[in-house]
Amino acid sequence: MSDDVTARSGPTVEFLARLGAEVRRRRKDAALTVQQLADAAGVSRRMLTQIELGQANPSLVTVDKLAGALATDFVSLTRDTRPGALAVNAPGTGAGVWSSVAGSSGVLQAATGRQPAAELWEWTLMPGDRYQADPDPAGSEELFLVVDGALTLDVDGLAPVTVETGGSARLASDRRYAYANTGPVPTRFVRVVHLGA
Numbered sequence: 469m470s471d472d473v474t475a476r477s478g479p480t481v482e483f484l485a486r487l488g489a490e491v492r493r494r495r496k497d498a499a500l501t502v503q504q505l506a507d508a509a510g511v512s513r514r515m516l517t518q519i520e521l522g523q524a525n526p527s528l529v530t531v532d533k534l535a536g537a538l539a540t541d542f543v544s545l546t547r548d549t550r551p552g553a554l555a556v557n558a559p560g561t562g563a564g565v566w567s568s569v570a571g572s573s574g575v576l577q578a579a580t581g582r583q584p585a586a587e588l589w590e591w592t593l594m595p596g597d598r599y600q601a602d603p604d605p606a607g608s609e610e611l612f613l614v615v616d617g618a619l620t621l622d623v624d625g626l627a628p629v630t631v632e633t634g635g636s637a638r639l640a641s642d643r644r645y646a647y648a649n650t651g652p653v654p655t656r657f658v659r660v661v662h663l664g665a
Contacts, residue, residue: 486563490545491520494545509537563576566599575589604641612639612658614655618633619637623646
């Protein structure tokens with residue numbers, strides 16, 4: 469994958485709009501000014517304003533900082549996690565958190581309402597595409613089930629491992645890691661994330 473593809477990859481427009489609206493709603497509910505929340509999260513006032521308007525492309529680290537300053541978590545800013553015995557999401561309503569110009573995508577489909585949350589993701593990686601992740605909190609793990617194609621997991625300090633269709637894997641994600649599709653067909657996989665406390 470070229471650096472050009474990497475530079476233009478990121479959250480979808482729908483995700484940015486949903487995130488901005490939820491950050492603004494929670495900031496107002498907490499009776500915080502834009503400057504107060506920006507200071508608490510360690511981001512600039514201008515960046516926070518752009519996020520609330522759905523015009524910024526914040527890193528997932530920035531979203532985590534905002535969530536922490538609002539006494540919530542990433543999932544709660546992007547998905548409905550109200551308590552209840554059953555929550556069903558209609559097809560096509562997942563939060564498109566990441567996409568690339570190659571056509572790859574990472575969609576947050578559901579999450580538990582308890583903390584720390586477990587997250588259910590659906591991913592598609594097009595041939596030659598790659599997603600580079602920053603380390604998650606200590607104790608975090610991810611589970612993978614490859615539905616189509618082959619998924620290469622490239623983890624710092626380890627040799628890359630390829631998981632074939634029907635295969636599964638567990639990854640301690642508190643280090644730098646990447647997902648890659650080095651094959652000729654799209655790779656589809658399901659990912660469950662359990663963040664450490």
